[in-house]
Amino acid sequence: MQIIKEIDFVGEYYLPKDCFTEYGYYIEKYEKELLLNLFGATQYALFVADLTVVDPIQPQDAVYLSAFDPFDIDDNNCVRSSEGIKKMLIQYIYFHLQRDWINHSTNAGVMRMNSDNSSNLGYKGYNLVESYNDSIKNYKSIQWFLCENEADYEDLNTQYKDFISGI
Numbered sequence: 001m002q003i004i005k006e007i008d009f010v011g012e013y014y015l016p017k018d019c020f021t022e023y024g025y026y027i028e029k030y031e032k033e034l035l036l037n038l039f040g041a042t043q044y045a046l047f048v049a050d051l052t053v054v055d056p057i058q059p060q061d062a063v064y065l066s067a068f069d070p071f072d073i074d075d076n077n078c079v080r081s082s083e084g085i086k087k088m089l090i091q092y093i094y095f096h097l098q099r100d101w102i103n104h105s106t107n108a109g110v111m112r113m114n115s116d117n118s119s120n121l122g123y124k125g126y127n128l129v130e131s132y133n134d135s136i137k138n139y140k141s142i143q144w145f146l147c148e149n150e151a152d153y154e155d156l157n158t159q160y161k162d163f164i165s166g167i
Contacts, residue, residue, distance in 0.1 A: 091132070
């Protein structure tokens with residue numbers, strides 16, 4: 001069950017919609033990858049089983065909803081902030097889509113698109129690194145929340161992720 005839909009890519013994470021572009025593969029692959037890393041296999045299965053079947057797709061149980069929704073929590077001398085699991089997934093999937101669009105596989109091999117009227121901006125031209133790092137910032141906040149409330153997430157097996165520099 002996919003939490004993210006193609007229509008969720010708006011604003012800062014806008015993706016063009018045309019009849020030639022298929023986002024479903026990326027959404028399915030990278031949504032599952034990131035959630036598996038966040039929860040671990042057993043807890044991920046419990047999380048997915050708790051999702052509603054109608055839009056908007058979100059958890060029903062308050063335990064999962066508290067991690068799913070955005071939050072700002074005071075933690076000693078820090079404030080832990082998350083834009084929510086949905087935004088984290090949008091940022092992560094956007095990163096993978098934009099990264100792969102730079103080069104395309106063809107019958108002649110991997111090619112970089114070229115146009116008479118425009119040129120490629122490279123990795124820094126369209127917030128590629130920022131979108132990944134924003135997703136990881138949210139990931140780390142949600143991960144902290146899950147670990148702080150480990151009694152509610154007994155089968156948690158969260159995995160470490162870190163920021164990228166883009167250099």
